[in-house]
Amino acid sequence: MIRNHFKTAWRNLMKHKTFSFINVAGLTIGLTSFLLVSLYIFDELTFDRFFTHSNNIYRIVESSTSPEGKANQVAYVGYPVSESAVAQFPEIQKVARFSYWGRVNMASPDNVRVIYGDFMTASAAFLQVFDFPLLQGNPATALNAPHTVVVTETGARKLFGTTDVLGKTIRANRVDSLPYLITGVLKDLPVNTQFSFDYVFSEATLVGGDKGKKAQANWNANEFVSFVLLDNKAHPQAVEAKLNQLVAANRQADNKSGLHLTLQPLKNIHFYSDNIEGNLGKTGSLAYMYVFSIIALFVLLIACINYINLTTARFTNRAKEIGVRKVTGASRYNLAGQFMAEALLVTLVGLTLALVLVKACLPAFNTFTEKQLALDSSTDHRIWIGVIGAAITAALLSGVYPAFFQSRLRPVLLLKSKLPAAKGSIPLRRGLVVFQFALSIIMIIATMVVYQQMKYVSTKDMGFNKTQLLVVDINSRKIGRSSAVIKNEFARLPQVQAVSVSSRVPGEWKSLPKIKVRNEHTAVTEGNDMYYLGVDESFLTTYQIKLLQGRNFREGKGDSLSVIINETAARELGITTPGEQLLDIPTVNFGEAPEEVRLQVKVVGIVKDFNFQSLHTPLAPMVLGFTTNPIHGPDYFTARIAAGNMEATMAKMNAIFRSIDPEHLFEYHFLDKQWELFYREDRIRETIFLLAAVLAILIACLGLFGLATYAAEQRVKEIGIRKVLGASSQGIVAMLSKDFLQLVLIAALIAFPVAWLAMERWLQDFAYRIHLSWWTFLLAGLIAMLIALVTVSMKAVKAAVANPVKSLRAE
Structure with missing residues (x-):
């Protein structure tokens, strides 16, 4: 039975190539954009989650309030804060400290390769708390001794041209002229981590010097990003309270006012650190993850709406087929299975093409987003589950309405072409077209506003001349x-x-x-x-x-x-x-x-x-x-x-x-x-809005073209009679276009307030910003109207100039 369903579905696809192309193209574009955005979001949401103990790692953040009431948060604390804590509190298993000491001149022993690099130091337990893959060396001892360094694959190639560098030395003019022994080679760090370094030197190198000894005794300093690895049974709030008691007992009296230490979970650092000074890497925006998720879903939903619209519009053509099937014994569930098979087949074809497109687009997409996304056998299994889930969801969204609504009609009505359901499908189609274009207009407005804001920040008088x-x-x-x-x-x-x-x-x-x-x-x-x-x-x-x-x-x-x-x-x-x-x-x-x-x-x-x-x-x-x-x-x-x-x-x-x-x-x-x-992140978002707007409009126009094609086919005799009675081609084009343009106008009126609220909220992230102008919304509406008019007119003009004799003679 299932085989017959798919065989029949394939025949229907081949029989109606125009509508099949529109459905497949829409779902392909929708799934491609959905998969690319989903890969990006998954990468952001799994930031620093690949460490074995990621759920138990916390960063110590110092919060303070000035006498004027200004709140301040920094990710750096003094050396003795974490060192005393790990010694006194059994809940803390290990401590990892990380600090940046400026850029230094680094060179290979023969001085053949010389570069500038960041002088980053880490405590002995750093590679145990953060278990980056170590290709060579022992993570338990690699950073124990003074004048030792762990390098990444890229760092090794920069200085030696090879990754086989264990036991070699490099020079770094920071503390003294002594060489640093390479005790470990790390696999290049993934992009979705806050850490970014090619060389990490042992903290013991600095601790032995005069400055290091001062740091060891200075409770008031803010020099080290400190992470604690808690026991599985530990309560972070209890450890936090002990940390504050420890600092209060050791800090000078004039450095206690308004001071408070908090433990920030590692998994929260990427999205919840905008107001914290001293972050190791760039932070993310959870709000934009929601926005991108909604955009991806909207684009996919617009493609599914096309399928529903075209299926309901073409229902009258298949009424007798469904009636005959029912008379010959087909149950409602058999017919529902047939419709679902057709939706699933279109989705599978679209998914296959989407996977090919994603594979082709990923290199450029990675360059654009500065990511290392992949969709292959090495990809996280959760992504593949998501891909299958997206395909099934798209098939269900596309096929459920036709399957369970159209299959329930009585065969007598179907064979007599008396279709009360068709009357209800017209408002549905109109509502879905309005929804499609409302989303498209919102994206057009978002693109225009982001472009205007980016142009404003590029041209605003900064109080100095930054050119040349x-x-x-x-x-x-x-x-x-x-x-x-x-x-x-x-x-x-x-x-x-x-x-x-x-x-x-x-x-x-x-x-x-x-x-x-x-x-x-x-x-x-x-x-x-x-x-x-x-x-x-x-x-x-x-x-x-x-x-x-x-x-x-x-x-x-x-x-x-x-x-x-x-x-x-x-x-x-x-x-x-x-x-x-x-x-x-x-x-x-x-x-x-x-x-x-x-x-x-x-x-x-x-x-x-x-x-x-x-x-x-x-x-x-x-x-x-x-x-x-x-x-x-x-x-x-x-x-x-x-x-x-x-x-x-x-x-x-x-x-x-x-x-x-x-x-x-x-x-x-x-x-x-x-x-x-x-403004790099803002420009990335600007481009994403632009692409989403283009894709949304493209898919919506494909659906509009399909509906216009069907409308012209259904009214072919009416058009012929009107022409015989003297109607002009322009009048017929206007007649066929009017209904669709009215829907786009309604969509614009719905989109304007939604877009205004969304963009007003986005602009609040800027201290210096543009003010939303009425002409932006009017222009976006006119663009959508013009695109819809061109799309519908392509079919309307063809119907209007056709020979009326042929349309009236054909039965």
């Missing part, structure tokens, strides 16, 4: 000590218009230091949190930042205790004119600064506010200190370079670097390109 700025890293002490000499040499190059040295740059991808600032002339006893930037006298000129009041820094060492503040800082501190005194207290230690710095500084100038972070973040108070300050030393050169002959200019700059430090690699980037990275 070349930022060069200072990754060597020799370069840092000779920064004044290098700056002067850069300035002599004909293409270089201005040069500056600074501790950080606008658009900084590293952490921006914060300090406590108090106006001595006020009664406020606690300082305000403000960002700090160490700059030279050329910074304002190089970045073209406007000085509103006072003066700029002066060359030399005379301005070590002078600062310039932005407008926001001036307002918060109640300063209207430069010349007042401030008390600066850095909350953390930067660079080579002492453990604690308290400075009496003078405000010599006020600059116009400039955005030094993405437009997701509101403007914050900023303090600019001179480069000779004791808080934070120089880390970058910034050169404004005239357009043209850029490669020759950079070659000369590289030569200047190498004359100071022959081993120094010239590492640079253009600032405007760096700013684009802030």
Whole structure:
């Protein structure tokens, strides 16, 4: 029986090729987009879930509240917090600490291969808590000894050209000149983990030095990302309470106010860390996972709606077939099985084509999303279960209504062509068309709004000019000590218009230091949190930042205790004119600064506010200190370079670097390109909305074309009579198109408020944003109307220009 069902279903597909093509094409596109988005979502939802003990791993997060009521969360805590906890609390089985100490010059022993890499350290138990696949070495001992390092496959190839490097050494100029023994080779890290490194050095390397000894005793510092592995029977809340008691007993009295430690589950870090400073990798958005899930389901649902619409529309053509089957003994369940077999066959064909398309699209999709998605024998079995589930769901959505509604009709009515059910199917088809186009219009509006917002952030005045700025890293002490000499040499190059040295740059991808600032002339006893930037006298000129009041820094060492503040800082501190005194207290230690710095500084100038972070973040108070300050030393050169002959200019700059430090690699980037990275995720979402809108419109138009084709076939004699009686072709086209355009108009009216609410909520993520305009919605509606009109007219025009004699003569 099942074999006969599928044989009959195949014959029906071949007999009505146009409708079969529309159904198969719609389901293929729907399933392809659904599978691609599902792979992306699955990868995001399984972030860091592949570790054996992932359910029992927690990150220690420090939360604090300033006297002004500002909440702050950081993912770094002091060394003794986790070390004392594992020693005193039996619920904690192991502790893994991870920390970033800047970029260093790394080289193979023969100095043939030299690179810059991140100097990341990890505690001895790191590879036991996080069981990354280790190709060579022992995870229990690989990071135990000082001057040892574990490398990834990629890291090994960078320095040695091979992965067979166990027992070899590398040089990394961070602590001392001693070589580091390679004690392990890791398989390259997956993309869906917060960790991203090619080299991880043993924490014991630093602990033995003076700075390490200070860190071991410093309960107030924030230097180590610390993870605890709890026993299966442990209660995280109880351990959390013990941690807070431990810290309260050991922290200094002035560092306890508003402080609280929490244990954040590893599985929550990716989606619930937006407000936490010090994340190791980029965070995800759970809200966007919901949005992408809905989009994928909508596109698939639109394809299923096509099937239902075309099946119900063509029902009158199959009425006698169903009647004959019933008269000859077919039961309702036999007929339902036949309809379901047809839906399943169309879905299977669509799924097969979708799998081929997914396989072909994955390389480009991975490049676009920066993922490593795959759909093959190595793919997680849950994904394959999802693929089968999606196909079955699509078949059920497509076939259930025709199977169980149309199969219940009485054979007498079917054979006499008296179909009361057909009357009810018309509102159903109309409702489904409205639903299809409402979804499509929502996606069109979303695409347009995201595009406008991305254009706005690209063109908004940032308070400085970011074009033609070349930022060069200072990754060597020799370069840092000779920064004044290098700056002067850069300035002599004909293409270089201005040069500056600074501790950080606008658009900084590293952490921006914060300090406590108090106006001595006020009664406020606690300082305000403000960002700090160490700059030279050329910074304002190089970045073209406007000085509103006072003066700029002066060359030399005379301005070590002078600062310039932005407008926001001036307002918060109640300063209207430069010349007042401030008390600066850095909350953390930067660079080579002492453990604690308290400075009496003078405000010599006020600059116009400039955005030094993405437009997701509101403007914050900023303090600019001179480069000779004791808080934070120089880390970058910034050169404004005239357009043209850029490669020759950079070659000369590289030569200047190498004359100071022959081993120094010239590492640079253009600032405007760096700013684009802030909005990379937004642009990915923009593209996804655009593709979803295109696919939704395409599938909806396929269905509309099918319905228009059927409508023209059903009204062929009516059209012939109208033409004989003098109706024009334009009038007939208008008649056939009017009903469909009315449905699109209704869809637009439904879509507008839904789209407005959704996009208004999305724009709230930006501190600087566009305002929704009425013309955006009107244009989206007109686009949908135009597309629908073109789609319907393709068939309507053909019917209108047909010879009426043929249509009236044929019976």
